[in-house]
Amino acid sequence: xxxxxxDHRLGVIKTTPMASIVAAATxxxxxxxxxxRTARVIKxxxxxxxxxxxxxxxxxxxxxxxxxxxxxxxxxxxxxxxxTEEEMEEFEFTANITAASTAAAAAxxxxxxxxxVKEYQGVTG
Amino acid sequence: MSLxxxxxxxxxxxPVVEVGQRVLLADGxxxxxxxxxNIEPLLPSHPLIFNGGALAAAGVTAAxxxxxxxxxxxxxxxxxxxxxxxxIHIQMRQPQAVTRWTNLNINATINLFTPLYDPCGxxxxxxxxxxxxxxxxxxxxxxxxxxxxxxxxxxxxxxIGGKHGVVHxxxxxxxxxxxxxxxxxxxxxKFTVVPTGGWRT
Numbered sequence: 001x002x003x004x005x006x007d008h009r010l011g012v013i014k015t016t017p018m019a020s021i022v023a024a025a026t027x028x029x030x031x032x033x034x035x036x037r038t039a040r041v042i043k044x045x046x047x048x049x050x051x052x053x054x055x056x057x058x059x060x061x062x063x064x065x066x067x068x069x070x071x072x073x074x075x076x077x078x079x080x081x082x083x084t085e086e087e088m089e090e091f092e093f094t095a096n097i098t099a100a101s102t103a104a105a106a107a108x109x110x111x112x113x114x115x116x117v118k119e120y121q122g123v124t125g
Numbered sequence: 126m127s128l129x130x131x132x133x134x135x136x137x138x139x140p141v142v143e144v145g146q147r148v149l150l151a152d153g154x155x156x157x158x159x160x161x162x163n164i165e166p167l168l169p170s171h172p173l174i175f176n177g178g179a180l181a182a183a184g185v186t187a188a189x190x191x192x193x194x195x196x197x198x199x200x201x202x203x204x205x206x207x208x209x210x211x212x213i214h215i216q217m218r219q220p221q222a223v224t225r226w227t228n229l230n231i232n233a234t235i236n237l238f239t240p241l242y243d244p245c246g247x248x249x250x251x252x253x254x255x256x257x258x259x260x261x262x263x264x265x266x267x268x269x270x271x272x273x274x275x276x277x278x279x280x281x282x283x284x285i286g287g288k289h290g291v292v293h294x295x296x297x298x299x300x301x302x303x304x305x306x307x308x309x310x311x312x313x314x315k316f317t318v319v320p321t322g323g324w325r326t
Contacts, residue, residue: 010241012212032268034212035183096268121238125266 027066031097036124043116044083048075052103157299159285169279177274188260205280206246219259219322
């Protein structure tokens with residue numbers, strides 16, 4: 001069954017600074033959500049500069065407290081993967097957005113992630 | 126009687142009157158009648174951008190004077206619309222101790238979301254006579270520091286004439302002055318009411 005949704009809400013689009021994931025399975029800050037707001041990731045660009053294949057996840061929580069919010073993106077070693085708005089999940093974040101990877105090491109063998117997010121107005125933000 | 130034009134009209138900004146028509150400047154207690162002698166656009170451009178400076182995460186400024194950007198000459202008043210350029214909230218005070226855009230319990234703000242609901246900015250419109258400038262309280266609602274807090278303005282300048290025509294005077298004597306809107310309405314004059322802020326004289 002297909003479920004259609006219409007996003008009737010108005011939001012502002014922001015681009016995050018690029019995150020560099022330098023250790024495997026370590027939640028790394030990607031987007032700081034303004035208090036009271038919610039957000040959707042609408043676009044991603046992942047570059048796996050590590051030789052090993054990686055599953056890159058977007059979620060919440062830093063370091064060992066990372067919890068994935070959407071399914072992982074498979075990014076073969078030494079390749080990059082842009083994710084367009086049509087391909088992105090509609091998951092709505094209510095906390096700071098972080099990223100983690102199953103393979104990563106210090107630069108230049110890190111995994112780089114940049115996101116474009118749409119923030120929705122909240123009662124404080 | 127009001128003419129068809131007036132403040133807060135939806136759509137791209139237009140003068141609230143034409144040259145040769147009359148405005149009734151309403152500042153809260155007094156209603157002052159003037160002729161409009163000339164109108165000139167104040168174009169959206171970088172000199173009309175107010176910058177409150179850097180602001181820490183969740184920071185709030187004091188009431189910042191807009192004198193350098195918005196003050197008008199004597200014998201003129203300004204019509205402005207507002208848009209923020211950074212992720213900030215602005216609360217407007219005009220004069221400094223009177224907050225605009227309020228209801229019983231809250232002070233509404235202009236923020237990055239405002240143009241999404243009101244693309245032409247007609248709800249942000251305000252007027253200021255001479256140097257009766259607004260003050261801005263700027264809030265950073267984000268979880269990170271902002272390097273600048275910019276607010277853009279655009280609108281029109283109106284050169285007005287009083288009882289003695291167009292004179293460069295700090296206290297331009299109006300054609301007529303009324304204590305109430307009822308008095309002004311009963312005068313038989315045709316005018317457009319222009320609210321010039323929360324001034325109490």
